[in-house]
Amino acid sequence: MSAYDVDLFVIGGGSGGVRAARIAAGYGARVMLAEEYRVGGTCVIRGCVPKKLMVYAGRFADEFEDAAGFGWSVEKPRFDWGTLKRRRDAEVTRLEGIYDANLIRAGVEIVPERAVIEDPQTVRLVKTGRTIRAERILVAVGAHPVKEPDVPGIELAITSNEVFELESLPERILVIGGGYIAVEFAGVFAALGSNTTLLHRGDRLLRGFDDEVRDALAEAYRHRMDLRLGRTLRRIESRDGGLRAQLDDGTEIDADQILVATGRRPNVAGLGLERVGIETDAAGAIPVDAYSQTRVPSIYAVGDVTNRANLTPVAIREGHAFADTVFGGKPACVDHRLIPTAVFSTPEIGVVGHSEAGAREAYGQIDVYKARFRPMKATLSGREERIFMKVLVDRASDRVVGVHIFGHDAGEVIQAVGIAVTMGATKADFDRTIAVHPTAAEELVTMRVPEVTKHPVGVG
Template sequence: MIQDSDSHTYDVDLFVIGGGSGGVRAARIAAGYGARVKLAEEYRVGGTCVIRGCVPKKLMVYAGRFQDEFEDAAGFGWSVPAPRFDWSVMKARRDAEVTRLEGIYGTNLGKAGVEIVPQRAVIEDAHTVRLVDSGERVTARIILIAVGARPVKEPLIPGAEFAITSNEVFDLETLPERILVVGGGYIAVEFAGVFASLGSRTTLLHRGDKLLRGFDEEIREALGEAYAKRMDLRLNQTVECLERVAGGLKVTLGDGSHMEVDQLLTATGRRPNVEGLGLDAVGIEIDAAGAIPVDAFSQTRVPSIYAVGDVTNRAALTPIAIREGHAFADTVFGNKPWAVDHGLIPTAVFSTPEIGVVGHNEDTARARYGAIDVYRSSFRPMKATLSGRDEKVLMKLIVDGASDRVVGVHVLGHDAGEIIQAVGIAVTMGATKADFDRTIAVHPTVGEELVTMRSPVGAG
């Protein structure tokens, strides 16, 4: 038993509910500080990212992009036989990789001394959790909630039960010949790009007038133009109902028109996994978004209960959950308190073309800093000159007019995610436009454009 400073005794120092990225990191770091840790996961260790999110999805993105590579090869003198894609081969290898990674997560937790409990756990009081399957109760000095979020369907749409989400999409046994993807966020955009590239007749439908709300307006426009060439892009449109028919699914749209598809993938939002968690028992009320409110150090209103990751809805990204989990463990068990800065987050959308972003867009920068300088470059990448592919790269720098600090970088084009990871270091360090200007260009590359833009195209 663990004895606290107030003479209370507990079974463990830390009980983590949820085996995703944030919970796993927190458990490992806390155990490294000597804490006795148990972690409960009712599904598979690894969480959304590893099991049914960014990792398997990125593997599918890679699969889809080979189609462009095969087409582009001819411009460089290669004679490539007509390619044939086998969904079953990709699925089997993708699923095997996910299983391999899940094993690594479990092994690493074990090596760190963390006990994994393959059950659902619910909170009974400020220091007690109950394991649902066995009924066992475990007391803990600290409880960490790291249960993530789940995709949601539109419950008011008749026939919504016939749709699949970003969870079930990984279970498809065959490549849909016709698929409708509903949504305008990064999940919808990425999956629409995947299926279009793999050969499905893909429709991406969004109720708004542009994709990727919150991104820079020029990036949104450029992506819309690129996607309109790759698939059937329908903006300012809604789904009114679904019904099962002999040929698949009959979809009635907001304008009264109909279409038939084999699958409808809804990607219109995610919601924190708080149902049945036992929050009422300890007086934790969720916020308007359904998330658990926490302070800068991930502590809830109950001092012994913390929460990290998507369940807090601060920034629903795997690297953020990992950082929050690490910061929690350092603060609570390592006597090294620090809080995650959610204000500057490099991120990527693995669409085709890809998007990488760090910092402010034009609108938010202008609201924050007032006078800004905007540097913009749009060009045809060198590879496209021989392949003949109709594509453009778009790059933007947003600069604070008063300090000359670069406060936003936006890239649309091949390997934008890789580029923005490196650029994110400079922006996080507070690099100025002058710092960018004096950086020697690596020629010939796409990324060199970021250090060769000299004349602003907009200010104000």
């Protein structure tokens, strides 16, 4: 007779927790999963999936406009927010049902309530008071958006959670932030027809990305919205049935909605970590080792709550690696150094590996290959749009250490490129790959002459 009720108790039904639970159950573990809101987590319920559907909706505006250049006569299109919201929400519900079904099919018991840690091998269900003894506990509770900066009236703003609850398309919206979430939502609302302002305190959007990609995005966004860089929010007030934001330079922006997308923090409040001696770091995250184990041997954590790389595919990989290690007898850890990623702005961004600045710091001498061109589609549509690509090569080994794409379908392209870069492809490997013509992506294998370096000898 086991001393435990379950082999694994998972707190949190997001991408990482669901994957860990399902794989562990597949290895024969007795698994229970508690989720207090909806199974699927941020990505499925109020994150990347519904947001991507909104991105698609916004891009139809460009398609209708571009069609005329190809001989199509299209009546002036009309957009209905209610239809998009209804169909988007229905798809989210459908996906949630699939997540539930997959867990149940795997033999995981789902508990629809909040769970907290009582001791290293006990959790308590808050609503019922029931306690569960578990040999191992996995914390996969994710993170939540925060409203920053803390200025007067900030409570009048909404976050990326509430944005999915809007019953109508705001005529005017102010988006505050410079990361993925702010950039993507600003692009969505501008495309759907809202008078959109994007406010960011820095001089460039998307900190951590390659500077030339950041500049390309800013140039494109200035044609689509009011982009305010280097400015900060001072206060928000209710004014004439709407909202008014005052900036640090004294200017004011009137809006129907103000979306604050300036950061997220791990969901650790009230979780019971202090009872077992787990201290969070400065960002509020749970420290873990390469195998996602905390300082308490029986407790693990994956996903955004660890603040390692806050991306859904990373959480999924971490959850899978945890289950393989602990229940599958196949020790595995996730390499967070090389993560292909996309930003679904319009145009979108696809990245894998180092930025140019990061590559120079890591490798010293690098070769930089670039291509800027007008996409073929734009020659007839007349759209003023450019594609930018950059390939970074370590000069000593000829290995490709960074690829950056700004343009249509960059996210789709970078997934395939990410395979090659992860495998350690060299520039010679790229060069001997036959191009698929005519495509934009063929530029990645036809770049032959590196940009002449503007850096001191010995640096690049």
